[in-house]
Amino acid sequence: MANNADLDPTASPLDYYGAELRRxxxxAGLKQAQLGDIIYCTGSLIGQIETTRRVPTRDFSERLDAALxxxxxxxxxxxxxxxxxxxxWFQAYAEMEARATYISTYQAQLVYGLLQTEEYARAVLATGLPSNLEDLVAARMERQRILRREQPPMVWVVLDEAALYRPIGGREVMRRQLSHLLSLQEQRWTxxxxxxxxxxxxxxxxxSFNTLRFEGDPDLVYTEDLISGHMTANPxxxxxxxxxYAQLQAVALSVRDSAALITRVMEERYGHQPEPGQRAVA
Structure with missing residues (x-):
């Protein structure tokens, strides 16, 4: 079992988090089990996070701040x-994405990561057979926090129609994902x-490709291949x-017509269907 005394707080953000949690x-004069009781988790979980065997969630962290x-x-x-x-290979891009004031993206296969529901993201990320799937899902959801900032970046997405029909995660997951996309109509900056x-x-x-724009820094273009991503500021x-991108926007449906298409696909392809042997009710 790992011992906090053996951990180097400078080794990684996770090591630093664990060391600070223990400190x-x-x-506060609390044992692991006592702190666990206060924030509604087990003392074992506290110990696992202190020794970097588990990655903390945002909810866990906010409860820690309140308790301590x-x-x-x-x-x-x-x-x-x-x-x-x-x-x-993706971390540098995520850092730049968090700084961008304008993000434009064309997505040929999948819903853009910043717009994915947790269920959809889990199904997508699982295809890579990672050993830390839940940590990757949590990290993707964390990236989306930039859309909820007081001053979020402007995000413009051109999504290929094919992504609407590919049943990632199954019918119910897709229905909720498309419903989430429709909810974006209420957000001025997306x-x-x-x-x-x-x-x-x-x-x-x-x-697919993404372009990031910044206040005072050159634009960046980001693309991915099978195993890594690539950023460039080459003019x-x-x-x-x-x-x-301008050409893609010109031939894409308008924002309003896009919402109408998403609604139609959501209802016709992913709508609630009667069980075998039952008849649909008009």
Whole structure:
């Protein structure tokens, strides 16, 4: 069993979190089981997080801050911890994504990560057969917090119609995912257009890409291959991606027509169906 005395708080955000949890708990004169009783978890979970065998959640961290009077310390730390659980090659992009003031993306296969429901994200991430699936899901949900900031980035998504029909996670998961996309109509800073099948050949048949814009820094273009991601601020690449994105937006459905299509697919493809042997009720 790992011993906190052997852990190096500088080794990683998770090690630092565990060391700080132990320090604050002991300063409060609490044993692991006593703290667990206060924040409605087991003392074993406290011990596992202190020894970096479990990754803390945001809910756990906020309850810790309330119980220990740490003024949001663990709530701030957990964002770094969860980001550190992302694949190493993706962490730099996640850091830049969190700083961006404008994000535009074309998604050819899947709903954009910042717009995924937890169930949909879990089904997507499970395809990679990771050993830390729940940590990856938590990290993806943590990324989405930028959309709930007081001043969120502007996010513009062009989503291929194919993503609406691919039943990731099954019918109910897809129904809830499409319902979530429809709820974005209420959010001023997030816009969604669907690129319909009838558009035929288009400017990004080669695949998905993202563009990030910043206050005072060069734009970045991000793409992925089978095993890693790639960012570049090369002016010619940025210029080419901007041109292609404008062409995609021009042939995509309007935001209103996109919502109508999503609604139709949600009801016709993922609507509640009668059980075998039953007749639908009009």
């Amino acid at each position: 604050c708990r002991e300063a 009077g740490t003024d949001g310390q663990f709530g701030r730390l957990v964002g770094l911890v969860l980001r550190s659980q992302l694949p190493t 816009q969604l257009q669907v690129l319909p099948f009838e558009a035929g050949e288009h400017a990004s048949l080669i695949g 010619e690449t940025v210029r080419e991606s901007a041109l292609r």
